[in-house]
Amino acid sequence: MSDPSSENANTNGQGNPAAEEKVKVHFVAVGSAPMMKKTKFQIGADQRFSSVITFLRKILKLSGTGSSLFLYCNSAFAPGPDECVGDLRDCFNVRGELVINYSLQEAWG
Amino acid sequence: MTTEAPSSDLVRSQNWSGSIPVVLTLAPNSLGTTMMPHPIHLLVPRGTFLHVGLRSAIQRLHKFAPATISLLSSGGMLKRNEPEPQGDDDEDDNEKTNGVTNAGAKNSKSQQLQSKDSFPVCWLEDEETQLPLRWHLFAGVLFDMMETSKRQSIPWKIRLHFFNYPSSQLLPMEADEVWTTIERSFKNSLKQALFLQYGSSRIAMNMTRQTHQRLWDSIESANYKLYQQINVDLQATNDGNNTSVQLLPIRVFLDSKPPIQRPCPAAATEGETATLTTLGDLLLGWLPEVFQKTADGDVEPNSPSCRWFVAGMHPPLSTLVLELWENLCHPDHFLYIVVLTR
Secondary structure, three states: OOOOOHHHHHHHOOOOOOOOOEEEEEEEEOOOOOOOOOOEEEEEOOOEHHHHHHHHHHHOOOOOOOOOOEEEEOOOEOOOOOOEHHHHHHHHOEOOEEEEEEEOOOOOO | OOOOOOOHHHHHHHHHOOEEEEEEEEOHHHOOOOOOOOOEEEEEEOOOEHHHHOHHHHHHHHOOOOHHHHHHOOOOOOOOOOOOOOOHHHOOOOHHHHHHHHHHHOOOHHHHHHHHHHOOOOEEEEOOOOOEEOOOOEHHHHHHHOOOOOOOOOOEEEEEEOOOOOOOOOOOOOOOOHHHHHHHHHHHHHHHHHHHHHOOOHHHHOOOHHHHHHHHHHHHOOOHHHHHHHHHHHOHHHHOOOOOOOOOOEEEEEOOOOOEOOOOOOEEEEOOEEEEOEHHHHHHHHOOOOEEEOOOOOEEEOOOOOEEEEOOEOOOOOOEHHHHHHHHOOOOOOEEEEEEOO
């Protein structure tokens, strides 16, 4: 997950040192979702949100199981899998962190 | 705002009535019968999703796909779920089609209730570029993206596939959940926009299930009046009072890449003066590799082949982003700006 995938570095623009830039993602369990020992992870700013979904499924050992997992930003909405993690942080961060709630059931419609 | 300017309500309602002529053909490798069905011509509203705008046409062409595919979609047989405005009646070009439809119509009511979600998983391809069309984007945005430098081809030629879903290029779409997936994607996009506008999730979370449903109905039926009844409370800046907009929900697409979405205040404040952001300011900030500043302070594209579109139009770079957003944002409140460099 820490792969900065520098091939997209330029798309991040605005003079950021994009290849190195990381976003602190804070995962918060909702309802009966399993807790994690570590809840904050650094994820490359130029990654798409789909990689956050894949990453969390892996951590929660849900990969390949087909069980559902719902991710929400700020207990409000599910970001699109094609959205950029860095953009989400810039638009919706709480004290610099991107707060992602995860649930095994649909939580916020 | 000058008094001569048309109200944003009028502009939006006219923008809603804009449609794109589409000709839909079945991909040869999705054909399950010996006869290739005729292509279907129809108008798709710019502010809807392709699957929604093409629903009746997709259902008609699905009858020519191999039978195994219909078994994969939960209900088995394809069912007609409601009277279609351009249904089979006025285009009786194929008797086989009607035979299957009638058989389907005999199904019980309970199955009819599920019929929306027995919609087959399918994907659409732009014939000219052979690119898969992203189902979660509005038809108008996709059409602007597919504009080629050679010509803007109308009708828009789209190919329908029931096989080989390109998972690496399109967001996942589960069998039995096609309609729920598209609706959910719209709803989340709207909630995201409301968060940006109001700086909190309060307005979005106060929306009832019924409000969401009516908004979705207005998109399915391309009914601006119905939309506006609900939206007037959600997008309260329509009366020109823009103080409540924290950030403008804006997405920029550069060629066919995923969206860029940055925080965009309606005005930039320097000291005590606030300058309203122009389209040029925004594009220069978000796409510094495509736009540049001229000697006299204007913004221009780096290359003459660069074009930009907002709802099918080509607004000057001096246009205020706030005005564009008020007048031309999509039903999910996002203003979509397409920039093409090729």
